[in-house]
Amino acid sequence: MQQGPKTSTLVLEALEECDGASLGDDDATVYEFVDLDALDAMFRRTRSPNLTLRLEAGDVSVTVWKSGEEVHVSVVGVEE
Numbered sequence: 001m002q003q004g005p006k007t008s009t010l011v012l013e014a015l016e017e018c019d020g021a022s023l024g025d026d027d028a029t030v031y032e033f034v035d036l037d038a039l040d041a042m043f044r045r046t047r048s049p050n051l052t053l054r055l056e057a058g059d060v061s062v063t064v065w066k067s068g069e070e071v072h073v074s075v076v077g078v079e080e
Contacts, residue, residue, distance in 0.1 A: 011039070033055060
């Protein structure tokens with residue numbers, strides 16, 4: 001079972017820390033691109049020691065992966 005912060009919290013923090021990250025429309029929110037409750041449930045409930053999810057939101061690509069019990073997040077700009 002996942003320990004530490006929720007996966008959704010890690011994603012939100014990574015998006016905030018990414019310089020120049022934009023979800024496109026000024027009024028867009030992360031909730032328009034991913035169901036954060038479902039994301040938390042998926043990473044919390046999986047029995048697999050390794051899981052990776054990648055999604056594009058606006059002009060950023062978000063990769064979330066689980067290695068053992070740790071969840072990591074990477075946010076990078078998407079080339080147009």
